[in-house]
Amino acid sequence: MALEQIHQIKGRAVYLPGDDVDTDRITPARYLKAITFDELSDALFRDERYTPDGLEKPHPLNDPRFKEATIMLVGDNFGCGSSREHSPQAVLRSGFRAIIGQGYAVIFFGNSTNISLVCLKASKSDLETLAVAVRTSPALELEIDLDTLTVCYGGSSLKVEIPSSAQKSLTSGHWDPIAGLLEAGDLLEAMDKKSARAG
Amino acid sequence: MWESHAVRVLESGQTQLFIDVHLVHEVTSPQAFGMLRDLGLKVRFPDRTFATVDHIVPTHSLLEPFEDPQAAAMIAALRNNVLEHGIKMFDLDSGQQGIVHVVGPEEGITQPGMTIACGDSHTATHGAFGAIAFGIGTTQVRDALATQTLALSKLKVRRINVNGSLQPGVYAKDVILHIIRTLGVGGGTGYAYEYGGSVFDGFTMEERMTVCNMSIEGGARCGYVNPDQTTFDFIEGRPYAPKGLEWEAAITRWKNTASDADAVYDDVVNIDGSSIQPTVTWGINPGQGIGIGENIPALADVSDKEHGTWLEALEYMKFEAGTRLEGTPINVAFLGSCTNGRTSDFRKVAQYLKGHRVNPNVRAIAVPGSQMVAEECEREGIAQTLRDAGFEWRAAGCSMCLAMNPDRLEGDEICASSSNRNFKGRQGSSTGRTLLMSPLMVAAAAVMGKVVDAREVFGVGELALA
Numbered sequence: 001m002a003l004e005q006i007h008q009i010k011g012r013a014v015y016l017p018g019d020d021v022d023t024d025r026i027t028p029a030r031y032l033k034a035i036t037f038d039e040l041s042d043a044l045f046r047d048e049r050y051t052p053d054g055l056e057k058p059h060p061l062n063d064p065r066f067k068e069a070t071i072m073l074v075g076d077n078f079g080c081g082s083s084r085e086h087s088p089q090a091v092l093r094s095g096f097r098a099i100i101g102q103g104y105a106v107i108f109f110g111n112s113t114n115i116s117l118v119c120l121k122a123s124k125s126d127l128e129t130l131a132v133a134v135r136t137s138p139a140l141e142l143e144i145d146l147d148t149l150t151v152c153y154g155g156s157s158l159k160v161e162i163p164s165s166a167q168k169s170l171t172s173g174h175w176d177p178i179a180g181l182l183e184a185g186d187l188l189e190a191m192d193k194k195s196a197r198a199g
Numbered sequence: 200m201w202e203s204h205a206v207r208v209l210e211s212g213q214t215q216l217f218i219d220v221h222l223v224h225e226v227t228s229p230q231a232f233g234m235l236r237d238l239g240l241k242v243r244f245p246d247r248t249f250a251t252v253d254h255i256v257p258t259h260s261l262l263e264p265f266e267d268p269q270a271a272a273m274i275a276a277l278r279n280n281v282l283e284h285g286i287k288m289f290d291l292d293s294g295q296q297g298i299v300h301v302v303g304p305e306e307g308i309t310q311p312g313m314t315i316a317c318g319d320s321h322t323a324t325h326g327a328f329g330a331i332a333f334g335i336g337t338t339q340v341r342d343a344l345a346t347q348t349l350a351l352s353k354l355k356v357r358r359i360n361v362n363g364s365l366q367p368g369v370y371a372k373d374v375i376l377h378i379i380r381t382l383g384v385g386g387g388t389g390y391a392y393e394y395g396g397s398v399f400d401g402f403t404m405e406e407r408m409t410v411c412n413m414s415i416e417g418g419a420r421c422g423y424v425n426p427d428q429t430t431f432d433f434i435e436g437r438p439y440a441p442k443g444l445e446w447e448a449a450i451t452r453w454k455n456t457a458s459d460a461d462a463v464y465d466d467v468v469n470i471d472g473s474s475i476q477p478t479v480t481w482g483i484n485p486g487q488g489i490g491i492g493e494n495i496p497a498l499a500d501v502s503d504k505e506h507g508t509w510l511e512a513l514e515y516m517k518f519e520a521g522t523r524l525e526g527t528p529i530n531v532a533f534l535g536s537c538t539n540g541r542t543s544d545f546r547k548v549a550q551y552l553k554g555h556r557v558n559p560n561v562r563a564i565a566v567p568g569s570q571m572v573a574e575e576c577e578r579e580g581i582a583q584t585l586r587d588a589g590f591e592w593r594a595a596g597c598s599m600c601l602a603m604n605p606d607r608l609e610g611d612e613i614c615a616s617s618s619n620r621n622f623k624g625r626q627g628s629s630t631g632r633t634l635l636m637s638p639l640m641v642a643a644a645a646v647m648g649k650v651v652d653a654r655e656v657f658g659v660g661e662l663a664l665a
């Protein structure tokens with residue numbers, strides 16, 4: 001099962017301001033009541049985007065100018081809280097390929113990488129400049145290069161960061177870890193024999 | 200401990216880590232079993248996985264079929280999956296069902312030196328036993344089922360010493376809320392938190408679990424406390440604990456897993472235990488806490504970095520900067536969750552609640568963390584004391600901690616809660632407001648109908664002296 005090698009992501013962006021955005025906000029718990037991830041794009045930031053009666057609230061994701069965005073710009077410690085993979089799944093299933101932010105909660109980052117949702121870190125000032133550019137011209141095209149770790153847009157560029165293990169997994173098409181883990185074969189039996197178990 | 204569980208180094212540079220025990224529940228596992236099926240894989244070592252149901256279980260009536268068809272479908276899916284793969288499940292009729300982080304330790308499944316994973320961020324709880332325990336996403340649940348391993352990057356370790364002793368009426372919950380407030384909700388990113396110092400040496404296992412549980416709220420993926428005699432005494436005799444000769448061997452092994460006194464850490468933080476006050480959150484993340492005697496931060500109290508979240512929190516909570524939180528009326532009191540839903544939590548509350556009544560304006564519910572906790576509380580008369588005081592005593596589950604069952608806030612109700620998250624909408628209403636605090640502070644708030652200092656309501660210091 002050959003997976004896509006992710007080197008470049010091109011697309012428009014949308015800016016979601018704020019730090020410490022938790023996974024309960026990204027995907028409220030009531031959307032976890034399902035045995036598949038199929039319906040999750042409805043859940044994305046549901047309570048921030050709609051009133052309990054289903055009326056639209058002002059929110060960047062409801063703004064028609066940003067409808068075609070495939071890159072999300074966020075603040076610091078994005079995805080904190082619960083380990084629910086529903087959150088990155090909802091982001092991915094809503095058409096986003098990458099997030100650029102100041103930082104990510106550790107479990108959210110791992111969950112995202114495992115499903116090929118690229119999470120990149122940028123400095124606060126670079127992000128602010130980029131956010132202003134995107135707000136001024138929503139049709140602005142961003143070009144993320146995962147090999148050189150740069151983002152180019154409208155004649156400007158900025159540096160982004162990602163841990164080298166994640167960069168390698170994404171660019172080599174090994175972001176889903178299962179194939180690599182299965183290769184361990186008999187080593188697993190040996191580990192099972194020598195490791196403590198309950199009961 | 201990391202090295203002894205490393206199977207090999209993966210191409211990405213991550214470690215393939217063997218997982219001794221994998222815990223699953225109904226919410227994050229069905230998709231993983233589905234992926235397994237799609238790949239044509241089996242559960243590799245089924246006797247290393249244990250299942251229970253907790254998040255969606257209604258706690259007012261366990262009569263099946265449940266009123267909520269989605270809840271019924273999720274439980275049915277888990278039952279089918281464990282049956283198909285030969286996994287042990289603590290189901291509703293077992294007498295052992297409960298919140299996964301309460302069940303693991305009370306069954307003796309959680310042991311020192313183990314690597315433990317579960318598709319739930321509060322898996323950090325199990326680190327209280329000197330285990331490496333972390334929360335994982337659903338894709339990783341699949342990995343653990345299929346290979347009993349995970350691809351992981353090594354974490355840095357921050358040692359947090361809480362020295363001296365706590366004042367009467369200050370509990371483990373206050374310690375962790377204080378730590379998160381001090382180090383920030385993102386402060387632990389990239390770290391495991393190892394807790395120590397005289398306060399932890401003196402803590403019971405339940406208290407250590409309360410602290411480790413909320414490590415994730417400080418951004419740390421794992422919490423950890425070195426195993427000691429307190430740990431061994433807790434485990435001894437539990438259903439899945441080693442027995443007989445194996446027990447002796449286990450103790451020797453466990454003693455060797457403890458980190459040395461001269462261990463080198465990536466960071467060390469020292470906190471004076473006597474400076475910690477009963478702590479209550481006023482905002483929308485667990486780091487936005489204050490001592491009960493303090494005011495909600497004013498503009499001058501917040502750094503540039505915190506400014507945005509501070510504003511957002513004030514607006515959402517409808518509180519005013521620089522004012523007292525003490526005296527704020529509450530609508531709901533919730534005792535329970537994997538942070539504070541153990542027998543010792545209810546025992547402490549019952550001890551002080553005797554002779555008091557819940558304020559008529561407050562809906563008060565107490566939800567035991569497991570069926571074993573429920574049974575113990577009935578046997579000791581704790582449940583009856585809580586009922587007499589006006590608490591609804593429920594069946595075991597997560598309940599109003601995240602409101603995936605019928606227990607939830609309405610509109611912008613304020614809830615004094617012994618749980619671990621005060622995120623926007625966490626307790627089931629998109630405008631609901633959560634104030635995190637210790638179980639005793641929840642009980643005091645329930646009695647007075649407002650946020651109060653439990654030490655004053657219950658005369659805590661005096662009782663300790665008597």
Ligand code: SF4
Nearest residue numbers: 321536537597600601
């Ligand atoms: S009690 Fe709350 S935090 Fe704990 S496992 Fe259940 S939902 Fe999660």
